[in-house]
Amino acid sequence: MKTDKVTGARTQNEALNKRLFILKALCGVWIGKTLIFLTRMLGRGGTTLPGRIALLIAPDISTYLSGQLTEGSLIITGTNGKTTTASLIKDILNEAGFKCIHNQAGSNMSWGVASTLVEAASITAHLRGEVAVLEVDEGSFPGIARKINPRAVVATNIFRDQLDRFGEIDHIRDSIQRGLEALSPGGFQVINADDPSLVSLQNSSNSVRWYYGLELDLPPYVFQNTGRDVKTCPRCLTDLAYNNIYFAHLGHFYCPNCKYKRPEPDFKLIGCETNAEGLNKLQIKTPEKEIEVTYPLLGTYNLYNVLAAVACAHGLNIQEDIIEKALEKAVPPFGRMEPFKKDGKEVIMALIKNPVGANEVLRTILDQTGDLNILIAINDNIADGRDISWLWDVDFEQLVTVINNLSNVIVTGQRSWDMAVRLKYAGLDPDQIQVEEDSAKAVKAAIAKTKIDNKLFILPTYTALLKIRRSLNQMGLGKPYWNGEN
Amino acid sequence: MREIKVYHLYPGHLNLYGDRGNMLALCRRAEWHGINLKIIPVEPGNKINFSDCDLLFMGGGQDSDQKLVAEDLKGRSRDMKKAVEEGMVVFAVCGSYQLLGHYYTTGQGVKINGLEVIDLYTKAGQGRLIGNAVIECSLWDPPHTLVGFENHAGKTFLGPDLQPLGQVLSGFGNNGIDKTEGAVYKNVIGTYLHGALLPKNPRLTDCLLQNALTYKNQDDTLQELDDSLEQQAHSAAIKLAGLHRSK
Numbered sequence: 192m193k194t195d196k197v198t199g200a201r202t203q204n205e206a207l208n209k210r211l212f213i214l215k216a217l218c219g220v221w222i223g224k225t226l227i228f229l230t231r232m233l234g235r236g237g238t239t240l241p242g243r244i245a246l247l248i249a250p251d252i253s254t255y256l257s258g259q260l261t262e263g264s265l266i267i268t269g270t271n272g273k274t275t276t277a278s279l280i281k282d283i284l285n286e287a288g289f290k291c292i293h294n295q296a297g298s299n300m301s302w303g304v305a306s307t308l309v310e311a312a313s314i315t316a317h318l319r320g321e322v323a324v325l326e327v328d329e330g331s332f333p334g335i336a337r338k339i340n341p342r343a344v345v346a347t348n349i350f351r352d353q354l355d356r357f358g359e360i361d362h363i364r365d366s367i368q369r370g371l372e373a374l375s376p377g378g379f380q381v382i383n384a385d386d387p388s389l390v391s392l393q394n395s396s397n398s399v400r401w402y403y404g405l406e407l408d409l410p411p412y413v414f415q416n417t418g419r420d421v422k423t424c425p426r427c428l429t430d431l432a433y434n435n436i437y438f439a440h441l442g443h444f445y446c447p448n449c450k451y452k453r454p455e456p457d458f459k460l461i462g463c464e465t466n467a468e469g470l471n472k473l474q475i476k477t478p479e480k481e482i483e484v485t486y487p488l489l490g491t492y493n494l495y496n497v498l499a500a501v502a503c504a505h506g507l508n509i510q511e512d513i514i515e516k517a518l519e520k521a522v523p524p525f526g527r528m529e530p531f532k533k534d535g536k537e538v539i540m541a542l543i544k545n546p547v548g549a550n551e552v553l554r555t556i557l558d559q560t561g562d563l564n565i566l567i568a569i570n571d572n573i574a575d576g577r578d579i580s581w582l583w584d585v586d587f588e589q590l591v592t593v594i595n596n597l598s599n600v601i602v603t604g605q606r607s608w609d610m611a612v613r614l615k616y617a618g619l620d621p622d623q624i625q626v627e628e629d630s631a632k633a634v635k636a637a638i639a640k641t642k643i644d645n646k647l648f649i650l651p652t653y654t655a656l657l658k659i660r661r662s663l664n665q666m667g668l669g670k671p672y673w674n675g676e677n
Numbered sequence: 678m679r680e681i682k683v684y685h686l687y688p689g690h691l692n693l694y695g696d697r698g699n700m701l702a703l704c705r706r707a708e709w710h711g712i713n714l715k716i717i718p719v720e721p722g723n724k725i726n727f728s729d730c731d732l733l734f735m736g737g738g739q740d741s742d743q744k745l746v747a748e749d750l751k752g753r754s755r756d757m758k759k760a761v762e763e764g765m766v767v768f769a770v771c772g773s774y775q776l777l778g779h780y781y782t783t784g785q786g787v788k789i790n791g792l793e794v795i796d797l798y799t800k801a802g803q804g805r806l807i808g809n810a811v812i813e814c815s816l817w818d819p820p821h822t823l824v825g826f827e828n829h830a831g832k833t834f835l836g837p838d839l840q841p842l843g844q845v846l847s848g849f850g851n852n853g854i855d856k857t858e859g860a861v862y863k864n865v866i867g868t869y870l871h872g873a874l875l876p877k878n879p880r881l882t883d884c885l886l887q888n889a890l891t892y893k894n895q896d897d898t899l900q901e902l903d904d905s906l907e908q909q910a911h912s913a914a915i916k917l918a919g920l921h922r923s924k
Contacts, residue, residue, distance in 0.1 A: 422689055428745060430689075571917070577808065578826045583698025583873045605917065608910035612876050616701050621906050 212251065213316070219249030220256075220316045223309035234661065238294070242302030245309050253301070255316070256308040257339040262289060262322035263375065264339045265503065266332065268367060269347030269383075271548045272496045273299065273326040275488070276347055278524035279500035279517075281324045286517035287509050292320040300331040304339075327370075329363045336373035344371055345381040345503050347495065349388045349421070350439060350547040351581065360421065364388050374398050381502045383495065384456040385441040391425035391451070403502045404456035405437055405494060406476075407463060426451045438491065439547045458502040460494055475501055482511045486518045489528050490555045492548070526656045528555070531668040535643040538668065540659070543567075543650045544575065546584035553589050556648050564599045564647040565590075566637040568630055568655035569606040575652040579606050587617040594619070599640045601625045603633035604655045630655060631662045638666070679896065680713040681889045684730040687738075687746055688718050691773055696736030698873025699770065702882045703734070710899050712886060721749040727760035731889040735773030737871060743772045747789055750776070754792040761794055764892040767865040768885055770874065774859070774867035775799040775831050784830065795862045796836030802853075805830045809918045810848025810870055812858045815840070816884055822846070823878045824914035825870030833869075835860055842868050847918040864888045877914060879907045 223245035230240060245252050257264050267277040281293045294307040304325055312318050327335050329349070336344070349363050367389070371380060374396045382389050384404035394400050421440040424431055429448035436442035445452035461481075462474030473484050475498065486497055497518065504514050523529050531538040541556075543549035556563070571577050590597065600623055602610040611624045627633035634649070641647040651659050663669055685700060700716070707714035719725055738746065750757075761767060767777070775781050778797035781789045791798075807828045814823045823843060832852035835841060841851065842859025850858035851869065859868035866885070868874065875882040883899050890897040 423742075423745070578828060578872070580695030580698065580826060580871050580873055583695035583701065583876070606913075608906070608913045609877065611906050612910045613698075615906050616698070616705050616876055621903075624906075626909075 212249075212255065215249035216252050216255040217316050219245040219252040220309050220312050221314065222248060223252075223306065224312075224314065227306065227310055238298035238303050238306045240302075241309060242298075242304070242306030246302055246305050251338065253305050253308055253335070253338045256312055256318050257323060259318040260292075260321060260323055262507075263342030263378075264323040264325060265343045265345070265507075266336060266339075266341040266370075267324070267326045267345045267347065267499075267503075268329050268332045268370065269345075269389075270329065270350040270363070270545060271551075272347040272492060272499070274524050274542075275493060275496040275527050276345060276499045276503075277324050277326040279496060279521055280345075280503050282521050283500060283504045283509060283514050283517040284322060284324065284507075286520075287504075287513045289322050290320045292318070292323040294325050299326045299328045301335055301338075304331075304335055329366055332370035333366055333373070336370040340373055340375040340378075342375055342378045343381065343503060343506055344374060344378070345499050346371075346383065346389050346392070347499055348383050348386045348441060350545055351584065360388070364392065364425075368392050372396055379506045381499055381506060383441070383499070384454050385437065385443070385495075386421075387431055387440060387444045387451075387453070388421045388425060390454060399506070401458065401502050401506055402454050402456040403458035403495075403498045404443075404453065404460075405441075405498070406456070406459045406461050407437075407494075408435075424449060424451050438551065441495070458498055458505070460498050463494060473497060477501070477505055477511075480511075482515065484515050484518045486521055488521065488523055490551055492551045526651070526660065528552075529669075531663060533638060533666070533668050536638060536641045537646045538638065538641075538649060538663070539646060540649045540651065540656065540663075542653060542656050543585070544652055546581050546586075549581075549585040549650070550589075552650060553586060557589055557593055559646065561596070562598045562642065562645050563593060563596050564637060564641045564645060565597070566601045566603065566633060566647065566649045567610055568633070568649065568651035568659060569602070569604040569610045570652050570655045570658075571606050572654045574654050579609055582606075582610060582613045585613075587613055590614070591618040597623070598642070598645070599625070599637065601627060601633050601637050601640075603627050603630045604652070630658050634659055634662045635666070678711065678713050679890060680715060681707060681731045681886065681893075682715045682717060682729060683732045683734055683889075684725060685716055685718050686733065686735045686773070687721060687742075687749075688736075689720060690742040690746060691736035691738040695871055695873035696770060699736070699768070699871075699875040700734065702873065702875035702879070703732075703885065706879065706882050706902070707886060709902050710883075710886065712890070721745060725753065725756075727753075727756045727765065730760065730765060731893050732766040732768065732885060733757075733760075735767070735769040735776070737771030737773065743776065744789065746773075747776060747791070750792055751790070754794065757792060758794055761863060761865055764864050764888075766885055766889045766892060767794075767867075769865070769867045770871055771829060771869055774869065775833060777860075777865070777867050778833070781831060795860055795865060795867065796839045797833055797860055797867075799831040799833040801830050802832040806832075806849035806853050806869075808848055809914065810850065810858065811846045811915055811918045812843035812848070812850065812870070813846055814843035814881070816842070816861065817880070821880055822911070822915060823870060823874070823881060824911055824918070825868075825872040825874045825877070827869045827871070829869050833860075842866060864892060872914075877907060877910045879904045 223241040226241035292311040379399040384402035424446035427449045431444045434443040459476040464472045526542045541552045777794045778791045782800040784801040840861045841857035845856045
């Protein structure tokens with residue numbers, strides 16, 4: 192009888208704990224929502240502080256809220272392409288009629304995810320949505336995955352990024368490995384087959400793994416100076432060899448020493464054509480058939496993002512015609528080659544945060560015709576990466592090849608002088624580089640100096656992007672990012 | 678024309694924290710000073726003719742890359758040591774700096790033997806020492822500041838007669854304890870600072886070039902260049918580190 196008593200007490204205890212858990216979640220939601228309201232009143236995004244406070248009050252708030260999702264959570268992680276891939280997956284799910292919750296402002300650490308979920312919850316802490324599409328920072332991935340046990344994880348790539356936070360590239364891989372272990376039973380993984388580092392991830396949860404990769408005969412783009420981030424075989428440390436290399440270390444790799452090599456992808460991009468309107472027609476081979484999708488995003492790197500989104504949607508059993516329809520309508524997400532118009536001038540904003548991503552952005556910009564106006568905004572806050580060494584690994588030397596078309600080059604941000612030095616050593620004349628530490632003033636000056644019918648490219652780091660977007664909003668360009676016009 | 682031969686050690690493997698910026702700074706400034714800089718990239722397995730080398734550049738690397746390099750260099754440390762004693766210029770950053778010493782003990786307690794070129798040893802500490810750093814560097818009289826960024830798990834301790842590169846004004850330095858940063862022995866400079874270090878500290882870049890010229894008995898007077906942009910970046914970094922002094 193004694194055991195009964197103990198069990199009884201335990202049940203009572205558990206019931207109490209559960210009520211406490213719900214009570215905490217409720218408080219977290221209320222206070223979080225209030226803070227979101229207040230920060231928005233102040234013209235801020237409200238994607239950081241409310242989540243931090245909500246997590247302080249209810250550390251398991253993400254577990255409680257995401258547990259209500261009938262279709263579960265999807266996590267998109269990796270160094271580059273998270274935002275675009277997540278945005279495409281969200282577009283497809285919306286097209287399929289699902290109610291999506293999505294951290295589109297790119298606030299992708301634990302508090303960002305908490306903020307997103309809190310915002311989507313009612314005041315009774317009921318989540319208004321069926322599925323969450325969450326882009327998640329590689330470093331925060333294990334922690335978040337353990338809280339929300341995702342139904343699917345998409346891993347895009349691992350490049351050299353904010354090494355001050357993660358230490359070294361090997362650590363990012365380990366972090367993704369730990370996160371994958373928290374996949375919910377019956378969940379699936381979508382992994383880039385062209386990334387030698389990702390392919391070496393163990394599938395310890397024995398979940399379904401889909402590989403995606405390019406199978407194109409593109410002329411490989413050779414970066415002048417930047418080496419590949421992953422050079423050696425993750426198993427035996429021999430230098431990797433490639434039959435085909437698309438960019439950085441992504442491609443058809445194999446180890447000449449051990450048997451390690453690129454796996455056969457389940458989803459292959461086998462054709463890519465750009466038509467007269469600048470739309471890309473992609474031929475994709477899924478495990479069942481060949482499909483053709485049209486999508487309007489610039490840049491080679493977006494090929495991978497589209498392919499990842501198609502693979503993920505396929506894993507969720509979404510019909511091909513819905514995928515095709517959604518992709519055709521897709522627009523660039525927040526700050527990823529995002530266009531604005533002002534007085535007949537076109538302003539295009541493209542986030543830069545690491546060498547590979549920045550090189551791809553530069554390559555896309557240099558493909559444009561006509562005069563170029565460029566504003567580069569470099570901050571070194573935690574979300575940008577405190578270490579700005581990466582600027583030296585970006586091929587800014589590319590700008591010298593179009594020096595005659597460079598009308599204006601302005602640099603701004605907390606690290607504007609470092610950026611100016613970078614451009615000087617890239618070969619630009621110091622007199623050609625204008626430094627304006629204040630980003631609001633820099634944006635105004637850059638737009639004013641851009642001639643009508645010309646383009647201004649703004650290349651900011653993450654926190655500079657948020658700030659510049661606010662300046663643009665105040666000038667009547669675009670809507671605040673948390674309104675999610677995309 | 679004056680010429681400097683730079684042996685760039687393992688550009689494919691040791692290039693972690695903007696080391697390309699350091700190389701670029703050496704190249705550009707050599708060009709502006711009218712020096713012909715010849716760069717000889719060295720990959721694992723390649724032979725190095727140390728008597729031909731004026732300046733040896735060694736960048737930072739990941740643990741896995743470093744092990745590879747340590748293995749590769751093992752048999753050549755005697756030649757390297759000889760050249761160092763004769764005045765060869767060596768510039769080693771982060772992982773390579775550790776490699777110059779006696780050994781490195783990893784977090785798992787594994788001891789990796791170093792090249793024994795200078796008297797120091799390194800052991801992995803708990804957590805990484807990360808952040809902006811400013812040091813007062815005694816290569817000049819009066820001393821000048823150097824600004825950079827450090828990110829290392831290893832804690833380095835200098836032997837009693839080894840001079841540090843400078844005293845920490847802000848940041849952690851060699852070990853976070855004794856306020857020293859880097860090491861100087863003859864023409865060898867080792868440091869944890871990157872950022873990249875040389876572009877923002879043109880004085881140090883010129884010092885390396887000058888030492889390399891002197892080592893090969895060439896006219897070593899470098900003219901002053903217009904470094905106003907570099908100086909602005911230098912001062913801005915000092916300000917960002919929370920210090921309000923320049924020079």
